[in-house]
Amino acid sequence: MTGVTKLSYMEALQIIRAAARSLPAITVPLGQATGLVLAADVVALNANPMFDNSAMDGFALRAADAAGTRLTITGTIAAGDTTTPAPVRAGEAAAIMTGARVPEGADTVVPVEDTERDGATLILKALIEAGRHIRKAGSDFKEGDLLMPIGSRLAASTIPALAAAGIGKVQVIRRPVLGWISTGRELVDDPDAPLAPGQIRNSSGPYGAAITAAFGCDLAAQRTVGDDGDSFRAALEAMLEAGIDMVVSTGAVSVGQFDFVRSVLEAMGAEILLHRVKVRPGKPVLFARLPDGRPFFGLPGNPASTAMGFRMFVVPYLRAAMGLPAEVPIVARLAAEAAAPEGLTVFLKARLRLGADGVLAATPLAGQESYKIAPMTRMNAWLVHPEGCATLAPGTLVSCYPATPDWLTG
Template identity: 40%
Template sequence: MIRFEEARQIILDQARPLGKERVSLAEACGRVLAEAVCATWDLPAWDNSAMDGFAVRSRDCRAAKPLQVSGYIPAGAPAREKVEQGGAIRIMTGAPLPAGADAVVPVEEVAEADGWITLTARVEPGQHIRRQGEDVARGKPFMAAGTRLRPDGINLLASFGQAFVPVFRRPRVAILSTGDELVELGEMPAPGQIINSNSLSLAAAVREAGAEPLLLGIARDEVDSLRLKLAEGLKADILISSAGVSAGDRDLVRDVLADLGVRELFWKVAIKPGHPTAFGVKGDCLVFSLPGNPVSTLMTFEFLVKPALERIGGGIDPVKPRVRAVLRESTKKKKGRLQFMRVSLTQDGDILYAASAGDQHTGMVSTMVRAEGIAILPGDEDLVAAGTLVDVYLLD
């Protein structure tokens, strides 16, 4: 049995980014950049107005005299006129700043009549002007390799005319549930049977992590069924199985994987839930054998599988950040195992508090649904007292 941090590091040491591909910008949200991107031109490309208003010379505005409006520059038009002494030019947001102007006065801060404007507020040099290159200068890198693209990144790439972008290939993740008691969604369970919910929740978690799930269905608790399904799963970048990994006489997954050439790197981690988790490799395929209880499956995915997906998908930071929270109630736990506790969170001033989200049994999926975070209770204690400051991973 190894410690949680050691298990995660073993996994990350085996996880390497996949190859690159180019995708259209319209399909790039959520993907990870495989190369740094540099600005092909200044952004903004010219000095322009940040407001609908009037382009002026700020020194003409100190005497509080009316200014004569001599022209109009709409967005999308060039600035052909110059602002002369004592004059102003009407300008729209985004329109290029005309020569001679060093400030823009918003339309709300003038009184206009008969082609003249009178200012109603103080004018400062440079106000309401977006300067050429102030967002990103030409030739400068503005997005690093390993950046996961969000809508704001898509906007910036589009601003530089990037119709296609280099990204890391999405990991293909084979998912297999094992057990004689399982039936697929849509079938009516007979007495003693349950629906194969783990495959669907794991597929959702894989998609949410930016990877591509491949559902292998159900393998029964016998060698031939397991061998057929697991061999198919080993063709993917990652294989995840759930159940069949403990020490019972029908827990055959590890034996079959060994027969298929998988090199096991650890079995059993000092965590609760998720103690019997196993991890191995065959070629470039990472193999995760997770426990079958639904909460154990999801917890071990969150803390052991997801960082690997982030790493091989090209992400810079595979381990999600934590927050610190004060535990509201004393909690008993098994000494020697780090415990993942499903918690609800409340803020009181500057202090974040964590309280149990409900029954912590590994079959209680409803507690997982109610939880807003996972508190990490240290492994070297059997009682964590109320008021203890603990690390919490946010679920959303």
């Protein structure tokens, strides 16, 4: 095989991000936008609060009426009243509920517990100050304020502000649509099927469905093919005809007799942008631009290599395609010594935990070999052991990347 090169991980990332094709923008209802990236600024269509309203159940009155004053209660104002409340004048008070509009003339709200009531007469028990317990119109945001700039990712916590601002729909970057091809005649997709000698369960396919969903992608097509280039090419061409944005394959990207992915891509006219990177696991990773410009990632077939390859190569591409900046790693203190070959960037299966001292600690897990997947049931991060450093001592600050967006759970 000609043209095989070994790049550093950072060199590979530069190539991947530079090759990213921007995904199109679509308009979706606000309730369907969580996890998506804004394709346009979001500006408030109205203020919040929209009018001065009470922060307490109590009485709206004038602060000039000192403690001990007896005031006439003129009525009750409830949240949601659509009529303008009557003004409050000197010597008057209006019973008011939380969220109700503060009447004209009132400049403070006195909580119920600071008053006594004798029929229609209110007795103030404490000194009062102007402005207390009133939510002023526009004190949260005003009409025309920029709430979220283009390129921001919408989270569930961002939805209340946008809804309150009158935003019913948002312009966002469409979710990436992926195809996933697992290669290997030894793979058996049916988990209930008996295995013949030499066969294994396909873990790549279920992983592809899970990880693409976790990172906000739609998996539109999934195939398992044997160790022949014709089947692989047929599956790839079918996915391209279906209009997917990107294809990810697993296996057949090294230099063995049955590693056909690169040769098939070259026969189709694809441009190989990188093949073989100085990383462990996943050294044979391949990234290509298909003849129509769509990206293709070929990940090694060992399960941990597939997982690392998607997280550390495919996800950076997806972020760039969605207009997001390069990801900033989490910094943690190494809890145990870690050793790795000096000439490679090594990604270690690790567990991040917040210690009793409040410091985030990263523990490399036993079983770092690329075929071992039991440790992946306990990991929540990939720990970066940088190229050129053989041993990292406990207490060293290390960079970590969450294995999935929900890494804080469990």
